Amino acid sequence: xxxxxxxxxxxxxxxxxxxxxxxxxxxxxxxxxxxxxxxxxxxxxxxxxxxxxxxxxxxxxxxxxxxxxxxxxxxxxxxxxxxxxxxxxxxxxxxxxxxxxxxxxxxxxxxxxxxxxxxxxxxxxxxxxxxxxxxxxxxxxxxxxxxxxxxxxxxxxxxxxxxxxxxxxxxxxxxxxxxxxxxxxxxxxxxxxxxxxxxxxxxxxxxxxxxxxxxxxxxxxxxxxxxxxxxxxxxxxxxxxxxxxxxxxxxxxxxxxxxxxxxxxxxxxxxxxxxxxxxxxxxxxxxxxxxxxxxxxxxxxxxxxxxxxxxxxxxxxxxxxxxxxxxxxxxxxxxxxxxxxxxxxxxxxxxxxxxxxxxxxxxxxxxxxxxxxxxxxxxxxxxxxxxxx
Ligand SMILES: [Zn+2]
Numbered sequence: 413x414x415x416x417x418x419x420x421x422x423x424x425x426x427x428x429x430x431x432x433x434x435x436x437x438x439x440x441x442x443x444x445x446x447x448x449x450x451x452x453x454x455x456x457x458x459x460x461x462x463x464x465x466x467x468x469x470x471x472x473x474x475x476x477x478x479x480x481x482x483x484x485x486x487x488x489x490x491x492x493x494x495x496x497x498x499x500x501x502x503x504x505x506x507x508x509x510x511x512x513x514x515x516x517x518x519x520x521x522x523x524x525x526x527x528x529x530x531x532x533x534x535x536x537x538x539x540x541x542x543x544x545x546x547x548x549x550x551x552x553x554x555x556x557x558x559x560x561x562x563x564x565x566x567x568x569x570x571x572x573x574x575x576x577x578x579x580x581x582x583x584x585x586x587x588x589x590x591x592x593x594x595x596x597x598x599x600x601x602x603x604x605x606x607x608x609x610x611x612x613x614x615x616x617x618x619x620x621x622x623x624x625x626x627x628x629x630x631x632x633x634x635x636x637x638x639x640x641x642x643x644x645x646x647x648x649x650x651x652x653x654x655x656x657x658x659x660x661x662x663x664x665x666x667x668x669x670x671x672x673x674x675x676x677x678x679x680x681x682x683x684x685x686x687x688x689x690x691x692x693x694x695x696x697x698x699x700x701x702x703x704x705x706x707x708x709x710x711x712x713x714x715x716x717x718x719x720x721x722x723x724x725x726x727x728x729x730x731x732x733x734x735x736x737x738x739x740x741x742x743x744x745x746x747x748x749x750x751x752x753x754x755x756x757x758x759x760x761x762x763x764x765x766x767x768x769x770x771x772x773x774x775x776x777x778x779x780x781x782x783x784x785x786x787x788x789x790x791x792x793x794x795x796x797x798x799x800x801x
Contacts, residue, residue: 469489471759473548473552473555476551476762480544483544486544487517487530493770494769502526502528504528531543534769535582535583539582541575541579550762553583554748554758555758555761557722558725560726561726565580581734584741585737585740586766588768589740596671597648597670598673598691602644602674603643603677604674605678605708606666606678606709607678607712608654609637609638609716609719610638612634612636636653637654638652638719638739641712642715647750649715649743649746650669651715651743652665652739653735657681658683659684663686666690670691672690675692676692676693676694677696677709679709715746719738719739722742723738745761
């Protein structure tokens with residue numbers, strides 16, 4: 413009947429060593445709506461999210477595993493993240509009239525006559541995996557510098573590789589920068605570096621049939637192109653997978669993402685030859701030099717090397733279709749390394765990742781194009797929930 417031992421541990425002995433968290437973790441503190449600037453926790457920046465949600469909570473992976481192994485504590489934490497102002501409502505219809513079934517940690521909405529869990533309308537919807545596993549997976553992905561493979565996660569959590577892969581893809585969805593497209597980088601007097609990189613497996617590692625098909629298309633056709641922009645003032649990067657390096661593609665992305673009048677540094681690729689129509693444009697010709705005063709693209713290139721290190725080391729094969737999610741993941745870690753001169757801690761990065769949980773979900777068919785979900789039907793509105801988490 414899905415009864416869980418309150419202290420069920422996640423199998424992570426390789427990280428825990430012999431120690432483990434011995435102290436009694438403090439109970440999660442109440443969240444006051446007055447402390448929040450907006451209704452939504454996503455309006456708050458990383459540090460505030462942290463202060464509100466994590467100040468008395470785990471600081472390391474080891475502590476996180478111990479902390480979230482208690483289902484009640486994991487539940488309370490998820491509720492705080494899901495309903496940051498403390499006002500619980502039905503995620504399906506918005507009604508605030510419901511009853512709470514404490515033993516099963518689910519609500520019953522009087523308006524739409526359906527049950528809802530804290531997972532409904534989040535990346536965790538439809539997942540039969542417990543909150544303890546989700547929290548630990550989110551912690552690991554948010555904080556492991558080079559990422560974590562589905563095989564590693566599967567071993568760590570004692571789940572199948574397929575489940576782990578699905579979990580990681582959903583978490584990456586939560587890590588996607590929400591501001592993308594909303595606010596632009598740069599501004600008058602600000603400097604932005606723009607560059608693109610080719611990502612792709614070596615032809616020699618490919619299956620013969622696939623290699624032949626790829627080679628027929630031309631030398632760079634087996635590569636996926638990622639365009640990136642680095643705002644020197646914000647010290648943040650923004651990346652997109654693009655279909656080609658034609659002038660209109662490259663320049664449209666700049667126009668979409670950079671404020672008019674910013675100073676833009678690029679290399680001398682032909683695709684950037686009309687950038688000066690909208691921006692102050694300075695070019696560095698990499699056949700001659702790499703830095704000329706402030707004119708260089710070293711920061712965005714530094715990001716490319718981080719991205720490629722992660723892809724090479726951890727993710728052995730990434731289909732072009734999924735590459736944008738891996739890019740989102742690396743962008744999240746890069747953009748959440750420092751804020752206003754303060755080095756962001758693991759706990760803060762975890763809180764930031766958790767804040768992207770709600771309002772996003774990916775179904776099995778979204779991810780794979782197949783409809784045979786290993787979990788339940790795509791809507792996740794099944795009523796007989798055995799295990800709420
Ligand atoms: Zn409802």
